[in-house]
Amino acid sequence: MSKTSTERDVFLEKATEIAEQTFWGHVGCKMVELKEGSVTVELDVKSHHLNLIGILHGGVHATMLDSAMGILAMSSKPQDKMVTTNLNIHYLAPAKEEKVRVQAKVVHESNSMMTTEGTLTNESGEICAFATATFRRS
Template sequence: MTDERKDRPRDAKQELAALEAAARPTFWGFLGCELVAAEEGRAAIALQVRPEHLNLAGIVHGGVLASLLDNAMGLVAILACPGDKTVTSGLNVHYLASSSEGLLTCEAALVFRSRRTLTLEGRITDNKGELLVWGSGTFRRVT
């Protein structure tokens, strides 16, 4: 049996829309991530802060920020290795400032690629452009 999707040409916009639709029922959608832009080696996603994203201090929970960073960098890894499964093998997160409302944007970029691993960096900013988080991650191709 052949995969008809491989036989039909699709443009990058369609591929990204399909990827985002597939991610909606996963943790990506549960968290509230939205695709902003993506191209080879780069991606940007956004998250509208909701009350469930806050910790008891009333600021966005560090786990939410780490997940946003991981999702953006993971998207870049997926796009860099089409057809392969990639997993996060390391994530470094530096919390620089806090936020409690508004739209957060995470931009991620591929820094280095070897045969089996990818190294990325990411930045999360608030709706005023203030840098909240800087991080790096390594991803491993498992297939």
Template sequence: MDEEWFIQQADQAGHLTRLAERAQATFWGVLGCEVVQASGNKATICLDATERHLNLLGIVHGGVLMSLLDNAMGLVVMLAMPDERTVTANLNTQFLASSKGGVIVCEAELVHRTKRSLTLQAQVKDDGGKLLGLGMGTYRII
């Protein structure tokens, strides 16, 4: 590893810290999302799903799972394209199982990139590793 690699890592860590601070006042903070690890290729985020995250059936609301998918994939996009503005163009979700709450983890990964868009995939699991949902998203550079 050379000096340039260390400089790049420090720049990315600083950018991530600034993003996390700004995000607390947004929907990210309302949900209670936390970064576990993140880079311009992969990210892992989590939240502790409590009663406020449940629907009337007593399970984690599908919108919470979709938000985790979008937030994790969006974080990868922001780190991959720090000087660009991007928006979610498409988000497909497959709900596979339900959860009554607790820690929920979402892992996202960049799978394709062009000059105008990025495509990612992500999965949401409960703290026992049960797969709750899968997502595929396309993010457009504006």
């Protein structure tokens, strides 16, 4: 069953308010767009997001990708608690202190499971990381 833009707007508003008090808010991620089957998330990378060699920490990549794909799972099944069962990330290129963006989409959905994919790109559009994730109803 498809969600109307009003239902997505309500979910987005509620989720954004809650997220600001969690790890998501601590990291500084911002949801830019939520549509049926896709989401866009951005982060202004600061020095505290970098690892010891001066590039975006792999854990920040993972946080952004898992969170974006998780938003899709939760917005698709708002009556359920969806949890990550598998997260697979390929790190392809470094990101520095710049704006990075994750775009994620649904690949497959069943009654209790969902598979998603996401890409993290830097300001020049280069793919820095690619991920897939599976979520199940908890």
